[in-house]
Every structure is written in C-alpha cells, then in structure tokens.
Amino acid sequence: MSDTAQAARAVIGDSEFDRDTAVTLREPGVYGIDLSAGWTIINAVNGGYLLSVLGRALADALPHSDPFTISAHYLTASQPGPAVVRTDVVRTGRTLSTGQASLFQYDDEGREVERIRVLASYGDLDSLPDDVRTSVKPPSFPPMEQCFGPEDGPAPVSGSSAIAERLMLKLDPATLGWALGSPSGKGEMRAWFGLADGRDADPLSLLLAVDALPPTAFEIGLSGWVPTVELTVHVRSRPAPGPLRVSITTRNLAGGFLEEDAEVWDSADRLVAQSRQLARVRVG
Amino acid sequence: MSDTAQAARAVIGDSEFDRDTAVTLREPGVYGIDLSAGWTIINAVNGGYLLSVLGRALADALPHSDPFTISAHYLTASQPGPAVVRTDVVRTGRTLSTGQASLFQYDDEGREVERIRVLASYGDLDSLPDDVRTSVKPPSFPPMEQCFGPEDGPAPVSGSSAIAERLMLKLDPATLGWALGSPSGKGEMRAWFGLADGRDADPLSLLLAVDALPPTAFEIGLSGWVPTVELTVHVRSRPAPGPLRVSITTRNLAGGFLEEDAEVWDSADRLVAQSRQLARVRVG
Structure with missing residues (x-):
C-alpha cells in the first residue's frame, strides 16, 4: 500500500492520482510533467495513466472541462520521468x-x-x-468480496507492478x-475498480x-505483451461516488491484432464510459 | 441510377467511388480534391465518404497503404466543392x-x-x-431479396438523397x-451494402x-439530424469480393448523445471492420 492509501480517504x-497527473503550464498551450513511476506495469507506464495526463492538459487548454471523446495513438513507449505536453x-x-x-x-x-x-x-457533462x-444493463458481477486482487493470494495478479x-x-x-x-478461452475481463486511496x-x-x-x-490463453495501438474513450456521464465496474470484451482476434471494448458502470448502475482499443498481440 | 451503375460492373x-475520392498531390503532403455532390444526404456530405477522402490522402502520404485504425473528429459541415487535405x-x-x-x-x-x-x-493488411x-458470428440477416432499398417502394428510405x-x-x-x-424501439440497423456500380x-x-x-x-423513434462528433474505424481484414453485411447497434442514448457501433462482415463471413462513433441527437 502506498502512504496515502493508509491515510484518510482521499478526495478528488x-x-x-491528482498529484501524478498534475501538469504545469510552461507557456501558452505547453505543459510540463514528471511522469510517475507509480503507474507502471512491470517497466511500462500504463496507457490509461498517460491518457489521463494528456486529458488533463487538454482540460486546461480548452474552454470545456470534460473529455466527451478522446482518441489516442500510442507511438513509442513512455518512461517514468520528465515529459512535455x-x-x-x-x-x-x-x-x-x-x-x-x-x-x-x-532521447539521449x-x-x-x-x-x-x-x-x-x-464538453460539459453537467x-x-x-x-x-440506455438499452443495456450492467453485466452480472459477483459482490466485491467474492472477487480477487493481487493482495488476496499467491496468484500473481499484476502483483509485481507499482500500479x-x-x-x-x-x-x-x-x-x-x-x-x-x-x-476460460473467452475474451472477457471484469473487475471492480477504484483508486486504492479511496478517491472517487x-x-x-x-x-x-x-x-x-x-x-x-x-x-x-495468450501470454506476453499486448501494446495499445489506439485507444478511444467516450465519457458519457459524471460517475457517482463509489466503486466502478469495468467489463472488457474482445470479439475479434485476427492477424495479430485484437480489439478491447470496455464498458464502465458506476454505483448508480449508469454506463459512464465506453472505450475501444486496437492492440497488437505479441505472443510471449 | 448513375451512369456508371448502368454500365458494366465497375472495378476497384x-x-x-475511386474517381470521387481521388486526391491530387499539390505539394509534399498537401492534396486537392473537388468534393462530389454525389455522396450527399439531403444537403450534407456523407461523413464516411469524407473519411474515405482523408484515408486516401493518408494512404499516399504514409509508407503503408491500409488504415488499421482511423479516428476522425468532425468540426464543421463540409460542402460539395473544392477542398484541400x-x-x-x-x-x-x-x-x-x-x-x-x-x-x-x-469561407466567403x-x-x-x-x-x-x-x-x-x-499498416499492410496482406x-x-x-x-x-473471432468469437462472434455474423448477425442473422434475411437474404438480400427479402431486404429493401429506396428503389423497392414508396417508403422514403433516403430516396431523396444523391448518395x-x-x-x-x-x-x-x-x-x-x-x-x-x-x-422498433431498438437501437439497431442492419443492411446489405455495396456500391451501386458493382465495385467490390x-x-x-x-x-x-x-x-x-x-x-x-x-x-x-427519434427523427431529425444525428451529426457525428467522432468516428473511429478499425479495418481488420481485406474484404472478399461480394456484398457486405453491416450491423449497427446503439446501447446508450443519454444526455443528447449516442454511440453507433458498426460491424462489417464480408461474403466469406469474416469480420472485416469495426467502428464506433459518438453522435449528437438533434431531435427534429
């Protein structure tokens, strides 16, 4: 657990997360940031964390504050350390x-x-x-206490990663x-999701x-690295407080590429985000 | 029917479609085109036609020829006539x-x-x-002769539009x-799709x-205009010759926005493209 996670429940x-995505205005439209090593999976900086950094810079640069639709193309692997947006x-x-x-x-x-x-x-969600x-309901999830994270046992569920x-x-x-x-052989992944320090x-x-x-x-049934080529997220509503449910589905694995479709549901059973990414399958 | 549609079957x-998306290199990276009035819906130039024009310019500018993933943000309404990419x-x-x-x-x-x-x-699909x-099968489609287009009756299925x-x-x-x-009340639209002149x-x-x-x-059950905010397409395979089946689904209509998810299947039952767009609902 990180220090803040053991302190009182953090707030938005x-x-x-807020400190590690904070960007500093250097000149009009240009922002500096020190990418945190706290959001890495093995040695790679998580693509969603990086998208949050870019999304935060755009929220400052644009007259509207909420990303209704954001499309990212990942070009080269980011490292913890200084960066400019x-x-x-x-x-x-x-x-x-x-x-x-x-x-x-x-570079060097x-x-x-x-x-x-x-x-x-x-835009402005509010x-x-x-x-x-919405015509769909949240997928069926077991209660959180029947689900498992890296702290729940010997299984190596991302346990070696800072994130x-x-x-x-x-x-x-x-x-x-x-x-x-x-x-299972099915292209499905589902989890209850939150920030460890309790930030909503x-x-x-x-x-x-x-x-x-x-x-x-x-x-x-594949192992190895699945780097994102492109990720588009639609934020459809401001999430209610409490944990999220994230359901990810892959329908088409072909030619060494696959898509991951994510739906995110909040505690009020509202579909708050939809995303799709195209990723490469690099079999390990 | 346009002239070419009555001629022999056109080829890729x-x-x-090829003539109306052809871009002319003007200087390195800059292309000219006269946007055709032939791909308009009422007075609006179809967003997919416009994406094809942009996709063609990029195929020329980049060392690879096939759009694996392309994300478009629609800013202002295009008009038939001169344009530059x-x-x-x-x-x-x-x-x-x-x-x-x-x-x-x-502008003026x-x-x-x-x-x-x-x-x-x-990339290079080949x-x-x-x-x-792929874990999903094509949706159930009636045979083409049991499906209907604007030429099949008095129902105004896009009948007044050049496209x-x-x-x-x-x-x-x-x-x-x-x-x-x-x-029906369901967010579904399905059609057999091809080019009228028989081009595959x-x-x-x-x-x-x-x-x-x-x-x-x-x-x-809504009428009126549904302008695209953003459209992302993943092309997953080169389509086999013959008509396509296109299935579009909307799961979430909320706050005046909706998503349209399209799957495109070729005559060999292969899922050749997936797309999602975020659109605004402007109730008429």
Whole structure:
C-alpha cells in the first residue's frame, strides 16, 4: 500500500492520482510533467495513466472541462520521468471544443521524441439534459468480496507492478482462470475498480479505468505483451461516488491484432464510459 | 441510377467511388480534391465518404497503404466543392505508420476553414498472419431479396438523397419500421451494402460502409439530424469480393448523445471492420 492509501480517504483534487497527473503550464498551450513511476506495469507506464495526463492538459487548454471523446495513438513507449505536453486548440464551440495534444519525452541527445498523439472533443457533462435511454444493463458481477486482487493470494495478479498498489482492482473469478493456469478461452475481463486511496472516480480517472485491467488476451490463453495501438474513450456521464465496474470484451482476434471494448458502470448502475482499443498481440 | 451503375460492373480503381475520392498531390503532403455532390444526404456530405477522402490522402502520404485504425473528429459541415487535405507524417515504423490529416474548405473571404481532423495508424493488411480467432458470428440477416432499398417502394428510405443512387443498400425489414411509421424501439440497423456500380469493397470503401446506413436513432423513434462528433474505424481484414453485411447497434442514448457501433462482415463471413462513433441527437 502506498502512504496515502493508509491515510484518510482521499478526495478528488487531493490524491495521488491528482498529484501524478498534475501538469504545469510552461507557456501558452505547453505543459510540463514528471511522469510517475507509480503507474507502471512491470517497466511500462500504463496507457490509461498517460491518457489521463494528456486529458488533463487538454482540460486546461480548452474552454470545456470534460473529455466527451478522446482518441489516442500510442507511438513509442513512455518512461517514468520528465515529459512535455503540447496542445493545440482545433475548434471552440458552444457545446463542444476540439483539441489535439502530444506527449513528448527526450532521447539521449535531449531531442524530443513523441510518445502519444491525441485528438479529443470536450464538453460539459453537467450541462447535458437528464434523458437516459440506455438499452443495456450492467453485466452480472459477483459482490466485491467474492472477487480477487493481487493482495488476496499467491496468484500473481499484476502483483509485481507499482500500479497494483495504487488501484483497488477486484477481478471476477470467472475471468481469473489465466492467473491459475486455466484461462476460460473467452475474451472477457471484469473487475471492480477504484483508486486504492479511496478517491472517487471522475471523468479523468475514467480514462485510467478503461485500460487498467489485465489484457483479455490472458483469458484467451495468450501470454506476453499486448501494446495499445489506439485507444478511444467516450465519457458519457459524471460517475457517482463509489466503486466502478469495468467489463472488457474482445470479439475479434485476427492477424495479430485484437480489439478491447470496455464498458464502465458506476454505483448508480449508469454506463459512464465506453472505450475501444486496437492492440497488437505479441505472443510471449 | 448513375451512369456508371448502368454500365458494366465497375472495378476497384476504376469506379465512381475511386474517381470521387481521388486526391491530387499539390505539394509534399498537401492534396486537392473537388468534393462530389454525389455522396450527399439531403444537403450534407456523407461523413464516411469524407473519411474515405482523408484515408486516401493518408494512404499516399504514409509508407503503408491500409488504415488499421482511423479516428476522425468532425468540426464543421463540409460542402460539395473544392477542398484541400493537409497531411502530417507522425511516425513511420516497420509494421505501422501513424499520420494526421485535416480537410479544409474556404469561407466567403477565401480563408481556410477546417472541416475534419483525423489521426490514423496504417499498416499492410496482406502482410498479417492468417490466424483468426473471432468469437462472434455474423448477425442473422434475411437474404438480400427479402431486404429493401429506396428503389423497392414508396417508403422514403433516403430516396431523396444523391448518395442513394450510388449505394446498393438493402435494409433488414426488422430494422425498417421507422420508414413505415412504427420504429422498433431498438437501437439497431442492419443492411446489405455495396456500391451501386458493382465495385467490390476494399479497405477504403469500408470507411464509407460504416457510416452509410440510416441512423439507429430512427429505429429508437427519434427523427431529425444525428451529426457525428467522432468516428473511429478499425479495418481488420481485406474484404472478399461480394456484398457486405453491416450491423449497427446503439446501447446508450443519454444526455443528447449516442454511440453507433458498426460491424462489417464480408461474403466469406469474416469480420472485416469495426467502428464506433459518438453522435449528437438533434431531435427534429
């Protein structure tokens, strides 16, 4: 457990996630950040954490604060350490604004290397009308106490990764076969999700939630690395306080690529985010 | 029917779709095009046609030819007529290259106005390994002769739009209730899809296929305009010759926005494209 997780319940705006995604304005549209080593999986910086950093810079650069739809193309592997985010306001409108952002780090000669490029349209979730005509219900989840995380046993559920200490991740046993040597063969992964320090979810942390579970490829029976090529997230509602349920599905594994579709449900049973990523399968 | 549709079956590279998406290199990375009025729905230029134009410019600008994943944010409404596409090569790699493109038109004073901005990662579909582990089957479709298009009766299925003459679109009667005044209430739309002149599908025309059906909102019981905010397409395989089946689903209509998820199946029952768009609901 990290220090803050043992302290009182953290709040939005004053938590490890908020501190580790905080960007500093350096000049108009340009932000500095020191990427935290706290959100790494083995040695890779988590793609959802990186998207949250970019999403936060855009929230500052644009006149609207909430990412309605954000598309990221992952170019090169990010490392913990200094980075710069360059933003570009593409269009501002009354309801929506569109922006672009790139995350850069530095090579051995100090030259900028682009890590991720993002296009996004932002709006104001609180200004939307209240109509909800969602036709789907949350998937069936066992109660949280019947789900399992890295702290619950000897199974190596991301246990060696720094990010595991910062997340409350409780996997549905039905999608945990891979950790016990008997993957289900289905492209499904489901978990209760939160931040370990108790900070509630907000639109920014939803960008983390959609990319924080083990890859569905594990349950399909593949091991190895599944790097994201592109990830698009739609944030559809401000999440209610309390833990989230994240359900990820892969329907099409072909030609060495697969898609991961995530749905995120809040404690009020509302579908608060949908995402899809295209990932490469690098069989280990 | 357009002239070419009555001629012999058109082929990839020599068809109306190919001529209407052809871009002319003006200077490195910059392409000119005259947007055709032939792909309009009422007065709006179809978003899938526009994405095909941008996709074609990127195929020329990048070292790879096939859009593996392409994300478009729609900024302002395009008009038939002159336009310019500016491309930017973000990164080139062995398997994938990433590029950016923007479509511009001109205001009354001749200033450039940005219509669409796109980020995309391209590869070579023919170089992919042959493994396919798709877990889903094509949805159940009635035979094409039991499906209906604008030419089949008095129902106004896009009949007043130029694009209808260029498409072979046969809607599943189960998703045609809206045209007869009794929408099903489900967010579903399914159709057999092809080009009217008989040109077979290729990766570029898949970008058109995912955005060519009537909006699912019609079957939910809403009328009016459903403009796209963002559309991301994953092309997963080169389609086999013959008609495509396109299935579109909306699961979440909330706060005045909805998503449309499209799956495109080829004549060999292969899932060749997946897409998702976020659209605004402007009730008429």
